[in-house]
Amino acid sequence: MDYQDELEKIRREKLKKMMEKIRFNKNGASLENPIEMNEENFDEVIRRNPLVVVDFWASWCGPCRIVAPIVEELAKEYNGRILFGKLNVDDNKLISLRYNIMSIPTFLVFKNGKLVDRIVGALPKNMLEREIKRHL
Numbered sequence: 791m792d793y794q795d796e797l798e799k800i801r802r803e804k805l806k807k808m809m810e811k812i813r814f815n816k817n818g819a820s821l822e823n824p825i826e827m828n829e830e831n832f833d834e835v836i837r838r839n840p841l842v843v844v845d846f847w848a849s850w851c852g853p854c855r856i857v858a859p860i861v862e863e864l865a866k867e868y869n870g871r872i873l874f875g876k877l878n879v880d881d882n883k884l885i886s887l888r889y890n891i892m893s894i895p896t897f898l899v900f901k902n903g904k905l906v907d908r909i910v911g912a913l914p915k916n917m918l919e920r921e922i923k924r925h926l
Contacts, residue, residue, distance in 0.1 A: 822866045827875040829882050839873045842900040843922055846891045848880050853912035854895045860915045864922070871926060901925050 827835055827844060836842055845861050847854035865874040879886040879894060889898060889905070899907035899922060909921050 822869045824861055824865050824874040824876045827877040827882075829884055832877065832882070832885050835873070835875060836900045837903050839900075840902055841871065841925060842873045842875060844875045844877055844898045844900070846877050846879050846886060846889075846894050846896040846898065848878060848894055851894050857895050857912045857918070860918060863915065864919060868922075872922065897922075899925055 824845065825835070832844075836844075843861075843864075845854075845857070847858070861874055861876070864872070868874075877885060879891055893910060895910075895912055897907075897909040897918070898905055899909070906925060907921065909918065913921070
């Protein structure tokens with residue numbers, strides 16, 4: 791194999807990896823922002839990503855609106871290491887029931903497809919970050 795073939799092989803592998811990341815970008819969110827999760831994509835996102843933090847929220851929830859910018863900051867800071875998602879409990883009642891979401895905001899942490907942590911309440915950034923970083 792000459793160097794041109796080798797370069798082409800590397801290029802195809804990189805393109806394939808990029809396309810896999812873009813697949814979860816259907817709602818226009820960049821990977822540096824939390825992705826919108828719903829009953830259609832929830833299980834796939836959890837299964838395909840090694841570490842996922844899901845913010846269960848609602849538009850009428852004051853504490854949810856307070857932590858939203860914190861979640862966006864953490865998504866940018868941990869881009870490539872943690873995938874952050876947001877799930878509206880009013881629009882996705884089945885998933886909320888499946889995970890017994892009783893109060894919001896609630897953050898569920900999934901590692902390798904398994905639920906490993908539950909963080910309830912509007913925490914300051916440093917406290918939320920400390921809880922999530924334990925799973926890296």
